[in-house]
Amino acid sequence: MRYELYYWAGIQGRGEFVRLALEEGGAEYTDVAREAGGENAMQRLLGEGSAHLPFAPPFLRAGELVIAQTANILFYLGGRHGLAPADEAGRLWAHQLQLTIADFVDEIHDTHHPIASSLYYEDQRQEARARTADFLKSRAPKYLGYFERVLERNKAGDRHLVGASLTYPDLSLFQIVAGLRYAFPRAMTRLEPKFPRIVAVHDIAAARPRIAAYLASDRRIPFNQHGIFRHYPELDTDG
């Protein structure tokens, strides 16, 4: 079965967490919005298309199914492409970690849009400074400290979040590190040495043959100032 991924064409955004799983899973997929006419097809599905109406992209068409919400898509893909444990306890644990990553992603987004997604960054810059200061001082270290501890306590070894092999939350953690490096290079220089296991998970994921090939391809959209991770030098303090 060939999947159809629906997500905005110009950004990594939340769609990237799905792309990484599709790529590592060796799944065949069409990145619909990046094809000619694709954004229109996506808007059509959002407007009226399916029985299981998505609130927002990303969503995945898998045969008859249309699945939305990033973590929900990963839950579905994880079980089918060897990116999640087979047992229920393991699947719930991987999903729990993914939902915590989703919370982290929301907070990363809100550093540059603390007042309203519908306003320009420039119209909430002052508030963005205050929110980002708190984020870099408290929230980012709290989330990173949590995932470092999860790695440290994994009985199967600290190279993966769940069990002894790579699962979809590892891929998402890779993306978090890559994105934070783009958005906050100065703060990350200070933070990274405190979280060596997280950095190792990033490196392990980046070195997987399929992920390495993906990152080197033009399927990987470069980070830019329209996605979740944005680099505004005035926000990137030492914390």
Add this chain to the structure above:
Amino acid sequence: MRYELYYWAGIQGRGEFVRLALEEGGAEYTDVAREAGGENAMQRLLGEGSAHLPFAPPFLRAGELVIAQTANILFYLGGRHGLAPADEAGRLWAHQLQLTIADFVDEIHDTHHPIASSLYYEDQRQEARARTADFLKSRAPKYLGYFERVLERNKAGDRHLVGASLTYPDLSLFQIVAGLRYAFPRAMTRLEPKFPRIVAVHDIAAARPRIAAYLASDRRIPFNQHGIFRHYPELDTDG
């Protein structure tokens, strides 16, 4: 099996979405933090207790399992207590809706804490006004419009979000309506007539015998100014 729910003792918060499912499901559970010494037991589990370390409450102990993240807990409970469809497509759809409710809840929380959870409301009141104005004008109608449309398009009837009977997202939608009425009575007076199906779901859930008994009991913590839904009259505009 008797469940143990771990959540802050003094607020409904995110724990309430789990409590409603436990109550409607007729599950036996202990609300641990509300017992003597319970908050200490919770802090201990958060600090070091379990193999599957939670990032934050709520979390549920179910025999050997410790499950965190509200939507993940509901996914688990839904399948065991007749509060979710049995088939995979239905379970993913219910979960997708729950994750969208979780996003809505995050945005409701951030109306009064747009800059930092660690700061008092009074220290971010100006920013809270701006964020709430956008929330009441754009975001709340967008989410409510979405759920109204989902109800309208449910082929099994518009009295439930998923299929022909009550599922856990219905209970969470009840809580959203109850909470928004507490926090924004003025805005809700204006909004509610536009979303009659959502109001009906609220009423249907409230009339279920187990939910009605729960709401009348002292197990239901009253809304207050420490939870997700807070009533600050200066934020509650006509939109």
